[in-house]
Amino acid sequence: MSHLTDRGTATRTAVLGADHIARARAAQTSFDAPFQALITDAAWGHVWSRGTIPLRERSMMTIALLAALGNDGELALHLRSIPRTGTSRDDVTEALLHVAIYAGVPRANHAIALARRIFAEADSTGDPA
Known part of the structure; x- marks a missing residue:
């Protein structure tokens, strides 16, 4: 290796x-x-x-880019990883607000709905995401 x-x-x-x-x-x-x-x-x-730059900022950039490009599978993976990068749900909100302005409201709207589902799943299972 x-x-x-x-x-x-x-x-x-x-x-x-x-x-x-x-x-x-x-x-x-x-x-x-x-x-x-x-x-x-x-x-x-x-x-x-x-x-x-710290993992938190890399995570936020990655989430914003994946959301802007509509890459839902990878976006879900990175949304689930936020506890390990030090990224908060508020940070995700901020990243997706940028997506709305710079990549379009429909992309951000879709990503927000996906994030809400992932966070609801995490809350129901006790995961920290």
Whole structure:
């Protein structure tokens, strides 16, 4: 394993949780292994692991970008990860307000509805998200 892989795996685990990483590894096939290696090294080992801004701010930027682009699956994953990044629900609200202004009200409206569902699920199960 490379330095980026080690660093990326550690950061990805810290943000998304060990359970998510275990599920991703268990589901990995020879077909998607190169993609998993790419996102571990590039997204998590290089970008998310940079020390220039804290995980909270990276999380808020990621949530805003995913919402603006309509990437619901990834958005849900990152909304569920906010307790591990130090991002609050109020921070999510602020990020989605920016989405409304800069990417459009329909995208923000959809993302807010998704966040409400995820937070309601978390509240009903006792998860901190």
